[in-house]
Amino acid sequence: MNTGDTAWVLVSAALVMLMTPGLAFFYGGMVRAKSVLNMLMMSFIALAVVTVLWVLYGYSLAFGDDVGGGLVGGGEFAGLKGLVGGLFGAAPSDPAQPWTGHQIPHLVFVVFQLMFAVITAALISGAIADRAKFWAWTLFIAVWVTIVYFPVAHWVFDFDGATGVDFVGGWIANKLGALDFAGGTAVHINAGAAGLALALVLGKRKGWPREPMRPHNLPFVILGAGLLWFGWYGFNAGSALVAGDLAGVAFITTTAATAAAVLGWLVVEQVRDGRPTTLGAASGAVAGLVAITPACGYVSPLGALAIGLVAGGLCALAVGLKYKLGFDDSLDVVGVHLVGGLVGTLMIGLFATTSVNAAGKDGLFYGGGLGLLGKQAVAAFAVLGYSFVLTLVIGFLIQKTIGFRVSADAERAGIDEAEHAESAYEFSGLRGGGSSLGRSADVLAGKIAAGAGKEG
Structure with missing residues (x-):
């Protein structure tokens, strides 16, 4: 066991865990005062539900031996059996051969990947803010991660032989060969497509878009964005699984892209609206973080600047699509996570370079041709389509059985009182x-x- 690598991945897992409370504040500040507790709880409950399912069977479905076609893992690791004391990686079949896997405890990798699953589910909640029943949302999380996230994580993150000598991994990582360093497809495109589907199932908020529904606490939004940026270093640099050069590359590319995206978003606001906004700065940072996630370990710092600048500008324009197309994505999950995830995943096909990571491929601008761009597109739209369709089905079934949306009276009076019998602020x-x-x-x-x- 390499103690330095182990310490780094453990710290990274803790940083990624912090992103979920950070997301709760980011989203919580963006809703109206009467909905903030419900928004916080929608993120917080993901920590509880996803963790339990991950231990019971989630990790096994994501990283167990494939049961056919690279679609989902088997039950070898149900209950995390057999993982205590082992290293992450496939042990050599010949004991005389040196170990070539990652020299971290297997359970450290398990908990690191758990935090990705948690925040992916929580991200979706922003699309249906102000109108979802808490227990219906909780049920949705349990079903969605089981049917959608765990299989998609297998597709993208499970490489052949990673968790067993003869274990077969997912089709995107191995058969297709698309690149996704830290989750642009499995996390952001996945959550963005699911958010769009749920927004369509639940429909528009009462009064939207006629009534102004401004953020009630912009300091919360900035605090949440700052926590997300901080935690994202664990998300991206931690995905190197080593405390070495590749982690450093992911760290600087994450920083560069995020900074460029803030500028890109604010310039669009200045040109379009005449003023840069606090909300725009926070949203631009998140857009840059989203876009660089799949690319952070495959592009140079200059490539990261380009990805961030494009993502910041395009996401700033994309958030307005909901008004033109008529879907109520309350907190811009589609405009930031779906569009940002697509930008980052596709731009790997342009800016990836093996001079940064020999395990990657060269993109179009580095002499690699269009092949990688095509693979990135297949991966991105396969995840988008799978997540969108299955989320529509799951959301529709919950709506028709136990009901997904709160009553009109509860929505008008305030979802915090209706769902939790509490209010965030005591004005009386x-x-x-x-x-x-x-x-x-x-x-x-x-x-x-x-x-x-x-x-x-």
């Missing part, structure tokens, strides 16, 4: 009657009024 104390402070203020006001009456 300012008005009196809702707290000891309010009652004391009422008493004092009454005494003043009585005194004034006697003097009169």
Whole structure:
């Protein structure tokens, strides 16, 4: 075991875990005050549900030996059996041969990949903010990760022989040979397509787009974006699975692309709207993080700048499509994650270079021709189509059985009170009657009024 690599991947797993609370604040600040607790809970519950399923069977479906066609893993690792004390990688068939796999404990890889599964499910929630029943959403997470995420993770992340000598992995990683360093397809295109499908199933919010539905707390949004940016270093650089040069490459390309995307988004806002916004800066950062995720270990820093700049500009334009096409993607999951994921995945076909990562391929701009671009397109649209169609089916079935959307009255009054019997902010104390402070203020006001009456 390499203790340095092990420590780095453990820290990276913790950083990726922090991204889910960061996402909760990012999304929570973007909704109205009466919906913020529900938004936070939709991310928080993903940590609970996905973790339990990952231990029971999720990791096995994603990284077990393929059961046919590179589509899904088997049950070898159900309950994480047999993984304690082992290293991640295929042990040599000849004991005399040196170990060639990653020298980290297998369970460290398990927990690292768990955090990817958690945040992918949580990302979808932004598309249906303000109108989803909490327990229906919880059921959706359980079904969706089982039918959609776990198989797609197998397609993209499970390489032949990674978890067993004769184990066969997923079709995108092995048969197709498309590149995805940290999850542009399995995480962002997957979640973005699912968000679009659920937005169509649940329909528009009451009053959208006539009524203004502005973010209630922009400092929350900036805080969430900052936590996401911080955690994303574990997401991308941690995917190297070693504390070495490749992790450093992913770290700098992640930083460069994100910075360029912020500028790209703000320039579009300035030209289109006349002013750069705080929300735009935060959204631009996330768009850059999304776009560089699949490419971070395959492109140079200059390539990362190009990817980030394009992603920032295109995503800023894409978020307006919901108004033109009439689908209510509440918090721009489609415009940022689906479009950003597509940009990053496809631009690998242009900017990938083996001078950065010998395990990759050369893209069009480095003499590699159009072959890699074609493979990237097949991977991207296969995941998009699979996720979109199955999410439509899952969402429709939940809506027709237990109901997915809250009542119109609950939506108008506030989903926090309807679903959780709580409110994020206690305003009654300012008005009196809702707290000891309010009652004391009422008493004092009454005494003043009585005194004034006697003097009169």
